[in-house]
Amino acid sequence: MIANMTEDQLLVLVIKYIKEAKRGALQQLLDELHPYDFAQIYRGLPEKHHHKFLTFLTPGQIADLIQELEYDVQLEILQQLGIERSSKVMDLMDNDDLADLLNELSVDKIKEFLDVMKKEDSQNIQSLMSYPAETAGGLMTNQFVWIHADQTVRQAVDKLKAYASFSENIYYLYVINHEKKLVGVVSYRDLLIAEIDDKIEDLMFNRVVAVHVDADQEEVARTIERYDFIAVPVVNDDNVLLGIITVDDALDVVIREANEDIEKLSASGKDIDFNTKALTASFRRLPWLILLLFIGLVSGSIISGFEETLDQVVALIFFMPMIAGMTGNTGTQSLAVVVRGIISHHIDRRTVISLVFRELRVGLIIGLTCGLLIMLIAFVWQDNLILGLTVGISLLITLIVGTLAGTVIPLLLYRLGVDPAVASGPLITTINDIFSLMIYFGIATMFLSRLTGL
Amino acid sequence: MIANMTEDQLLVLVIKYIKEAKRGALQQLLDELHPYDFAQIYRGLPEKHHHKFLTFLTPGQIADLIQELEYDVQLEILQQLGIERSSKVMDLMDNDDLADLLNELSVDKIKEFLDVMKKEDSQNIQSLMSYPAETAGGLMTNQFVWIHADQTVRQAVDKLKAYASFSENIYYLYVINHEKKLVGVVSYRDLLIAEIDDKIEDLMFNRVVAVHVDADQEEVARTIERYDFIAVPVVNDDNVLLGIITVDDALDVVIREANEDIEKLSASGKDIDFNTKALTASFRRLPWLILLLFIGLVSGSIISGFEETLDQVVALIFFMPMIAGMTGNTGTQSLAVVVRGIISHHIDRRTVISLVFRELRVGLIIGLTCGLLIMLIAFVWQDNLILGLTVGISLLITLIVGTLAGTVIPLLLYRLGVDPAVASGPLITTINDIFSLMIYFGIATMFLSRLTGL
Incomplete structure (x- = not known):
């Protein structure tokens, strides 16, 4: 029932x-x-x-x-x-x-x-x-079952029986020597297919995959994920067995870390969920927003520096949101690729160089495509070839710069030991805003005599 | 060695x-x-x-x-x-x-x-x-071990031994009746502490947590995560046991889904990693960028509709990037909260209403804070109280609207059966761009006689 x-x-x-x-x-x-x-x-x-x-x-x-x-x-x-x-x-x-x-x-x-x-x-x-x-030390439990290599399957099973009544997380039996150092591992399955009088040392794996007690929780989760383990042993510098971490904890770590990456990428503030109170949520979000407010004002002061140019060709303003937005978007796209890649890749000089060059080519391809497209649109809409050229060339350059910024800034942060997801989407967007406005109005000022001449 | x-x-x-x-x-x-x-x-x-x-x-x-x-x-x-x-x-x-x-x-x-x-x-x-x-059907394996309720522990262990030699993923023994319907489950541990002649039906759990063969992979992962299972059985409409899904597959699903959410939030294009070729990466990113390019042009045409206002008060342009950017940012923050929350919450009418009202209050709090701040700054910088009021009131309203848009749009998409992460960061940003420009220039136009009068 x-x-x-x-x-x-x-x-x-x-x-x-x-x-x-x-x-x-x-x-x-x-x-x-x-x-x-x-x-x-x-x-x-x-x-x-x-x-x-x-x-x-x-x-x-x-x-x-x-x-x-x-x-x-x-x-x-x-x-x-x-x-x-x-x-x-x-x-x-x-x-x-x-x-x-x-x-x-x-x-x-x-x-x-x-x-x-x-x-x-x-x-x-x-x-x-x-x-x-x-x-690893913070995640582990010290409730695990160990045995010595010279004991038999029968002794192991008896020990497991004694422990099974008060621990649910027994899937492996760890083998230690008399200095408590980890020397082997045996699974339930190994015990099940062995003869009752077999010696543990004849069954056990000698090469035990373990994590160091100081290892980061992401490394622990990665190890469990790679080897498809149910649990992984935790050891200190001397290979002394201190505890175990089970796969359910690894699963929780993966979920928590993914949420944290999304939080940081969207600069959404720590630990806000459906149940967070409005005031708390606001206070967690405000520091980011106020920071971005001031960065946004920098964009404003850049524009104010080009007031003269703007006064003469007001149409330049029409394309401003598009150029700033596109540069921000391509930067966010690159950022996401880097943040995801860092989780699963070893980052050495060769990887960095090949990635930066790849993104340079990506920037060039999307810059040329979008640049040509907008040149055509601007020419048709405003009936001004020089304006079309100004907007098109600007977009080409800003897309290349934006793509590279979205790649290089997180890699640089990673090198400095800062979590690259902190180079959050909005932050990269805002920085790219500034780049793009300077490039756009810079180019427009260069073309100014021709722009107003038509 | x-x-x-x-x-x-x-x-x-x-x-x-x-x-x-x-x-x-x-x-x-x-x-x-x-x-x-x-x-x-x-x-x-x-x-x-x-x-x-x-x-x-x-x-x-x-x-x-x-x-x-x-x-x-x-x-x-x-x-x-x-x-x-x-x-x-x-x-x-x-x-x-x-x-x-x-x-x-x-x-x-x-x-x-x-x-x-x-x-x-x-x-x-x-x-x-x-x-x-x-x-669930696509994830499961049909290599699992089953037994009947009237069999003994001895028979179960013999069967496990026979299977253990060619399958590593045996942690539970599933009990089925003569119509192959799932009626119970026994773990290794239960077998270990039982007497060899005990009947399976006396040991087994009757209330078996199972997933339906058509269930989404996220639901499967959530079930395994909640119950800390090593494996979960998969059944059809008639509760017939079809297969099992193991925790290592659930772990892979969680990692893959998190990556997909990040991809979609940043509109970064599907399956781009460090090894993707530049041309492939470009083609996957371009559709988003071109879509956003056209949305960006809509912003431009909105601005062009206010050309007269702009001509009279050029200083309005200085605050444009800040207002558009802030509205986009608060929208992204709300979006991230919703996308993460949907994974772990049941979404009913009450949840939606309370969330929308929470975000309304959040929008009000951050709107008032940032609005007052920018009013002060604009007044000091441009020495124009009316301009300060225009910018401050605009930011207050756009932050409320942006926060609500970032909440309501993904919830609406979810209701329509579309993955809300598709309401990606850049897309919400761009839509909020348009909202914010209309509100900003609309208010500026209302204040126009006073703005130029000073």
Whole structure:
């Protein structure tokens, strides 16, 4: 029956069980559900039922639930549970999730929770909390299963059985030596097809792909993606095994990083989603906009420098938005190619040179095409050949410059260690605005005597 | 020794073995490596060694290698192998990868390969090839392990053992009834902690999270991400189990979709990377640029409609790029929030209304801030209060309109079934250009007698 129920139907049933205080029935229902479902039910429940719902759950179920929720809801639950019951729940949470949660609390609060936890767990958590958030150390859990090379398949399976009851993330068994250095890896599958008395050292892979504890989270995700791993081991300089990172965390990293790139490319401000309050969203967006406002004024003052030229040929203004816009657009196009490429390519001198020359050729091709087109249009529209030439030549040059700016600026930022996505679309657009106006009015001024002569 | 070698050292060793025709030593080396490493070696090998390298590999190793390579290199290898040996390799490839490869070939070529494959495999592949590429059907493999509910753990383990030797992607065992309908799921871990004579139906989850065969690939990735699955089953309307999709494919989907969103947001043209030829890149970028060129000309003709106003107050032009640019920028910011939000939110009427009102408030806040700022600046710079008022009020209104346009246009496109990322940054920018010019010059014309009067 439960098998085919929708989320809404489940929620109605849960509310019914809560109202009728049917703890047993609720437990039977929850047994068939996943942590994500727990979270959806909790989010859907009217607030007055939250407390009772929590009292009906086992500490293990609350641990599953809490791991799926947003930080502020997590805190709310901990408060409802009180310090005693919270610490029981925390003992059962995945270490990496718990470390993330505690990292958000005040120092006093952290100490309070750690004090009531089991000593071993508390130490484990504290060591995890010492790593920076966006590194392998910050992502890893130290709940993994290890074994020695001289043990047998039987011993390995027994150990796995013992661990399987309190960790869901066991797909590989890591082999360490007596200095705790990582020397091999065995998968479930290897154990399954092996004979029960085989030695681990005869089954294991010796060349273990691992990531360094200081590695950036993007590198971790890339490694997991390339090798199609379910988990990757984390080691220190001495190759000592410190923890593991599972593929579900890699997936979250990839999604988060993609969102960050889009945020930066559109200069849209950090962490704005559908639920962000208007005032907060405004304050996150304003710094960019005010910066761009001043850059925009630079364009204005450039134009004011050419006031004389403009006074004589007002038609020049008609093509101004088109030239500035096109230059900005081609720059954004190049920027996107570079930002995407940097994720998957090793950037050496040869790559940079060949990329810049490629974009130079691209600029030339699109410049010639669009330049000729606009020359024709300007000539027909304004019946002025020199104006057509001015606009056409300007567009040719600005498109080449814009394309190169969109390529060179992000590469330069990357070389300086700045995230090139920060050279955001609007910023490149605005810089290219300035370039294009100077080129356009510069050329127009050169042609001025002929422009007014006709 | 192999355990600590770098990629370059490995490559040198492989070349040495090839030159000395040491097949045994090469095999020993490859045993310790992953498919990704095979591919890196193949890419690094000088072309003259390619053929010999392939003759040294087993068909299984070539299958692993081929799955990691780009389409054109795959074809090159198939050609080198010849039809007979290729078909052996294809029999050993993952069905989903093979279907993708064949989909790229000509109809004649496909038939040629399918004819020499085992009949069962050939039918499997043909059924996979019938699903559209970006759906669950197009992603899934039909190599999975199923069992009946009344069987025992012992039978399940025996079946897994039989399958484990030719499939690496076994993490769950799917339970089907006699109509092949999906009725449950059991993980490796469940089997490990169960007693050997337990019945599967007593262990299994009844509420199986599955995706429909027609589901979009983004939905598949979202399901795997939410539930932290290693694999998700694919079913048809009758809940018949057709295949599975593994988390590594979900990871690839997420990366590909993020790249596509960035491509579309920047209107940078499809599939341009560091290796695309200049001419190809130009042709992919030009359609967007030419479209935007004509939209840019619309701005020009709007300005030409206000020629009289401009003639009287040339200073109006100085603020034109700033106003157009700012309106475009705020639109892009809103667009990015919407495009990202749509991925993770269910879009119903309430969400839309609350989002539009939120953005209205955001537009008001940033409009007031930037409007006041520019009014002050314009007044100080041009020493003209009315000009300051004109520019300030215009910016207030255009920022509100731009923010709303960046919100409403993508939501509208989404409602019409068009990917909202297509309402790309440059397109929104250009549309907002037009809005902003009309508003700016419209207000200026209203204030004209006062503007010139001072």
